[in-house]
Amino acid sequence: MPDLATIGAALSSLKTATDIVKFLRESDLSLERAELKLKLADLLSSLADAKIELVEVQETLLEKDKRISELEDAFQKKDSLVRQRDAYYTADENGKPIGVPYCLRCWENDHKQRQLVHDSKEYRIRVCTSCGHQYEGRLAGNIEPPENSQPA
Ligand SMILES: [Zn+2]
Incomplete structure (x- = not known):
């Protein structure tokens, strides 16, 4: 069951991605082609992780919405x-x-x-x-x- 830890993981993946982009921007264009490719692969992988984690968060939010509406429904019927x-x-x-x-x-x-x-x-x-x-x-x-x- 995804929870707050999943949000933390997504944020951490996004931070990794941001750090890579910063690194690429700040490095002068003397990077070896192979090193550049490696960094871009890391970047893609971090973004893919963040995407998966956010999908889990989205699913959790949908489940919570469903549970809230069930409880609201029950609350209304409480006395009935x-x-x-x-x-x-x-x-x-x-x-x-x-x-x-x-x-x-x-x-x-x-x-x-x-x-x-x-x-x-x-x-x-x-x-x-x-x-x-x-x-x-x-x-x-x-x-x-x-x-x-x-x-x-
Ligand atoms: Zn029962």
Whole structure:
């Protein structure tokens, strides 16, 4: 996982490149052709390193943006999910849990809203598709709307 050290490496590669250019500028034109070629090869290599390191930094920034928007999303939904027994649910207009269950562990640990599904082998077990945590079905089942409720 690239981090601040990658930025440091990129800066260091750019400094090397700059130093080489300075050296070439300050040296009188008496440099041997072979030496000049060597310096230019070093220069290219430093610039290529810097480019790779900056691409890593760019990827890290994109990942962080994604995580920030997930957290913002979770923060907005913070009060809209309510716990009942072993799962979280969307709240209806009265603040009562309703609908499909969401993983307690994912919500409480990572603030991620992950739906629970039935286990393929054991129908009484509910499984989180994200973390794989298993729940007792009767403690984390669907909550149907009350019988007498009419659609608006
Ligand atoms: Zn989970």
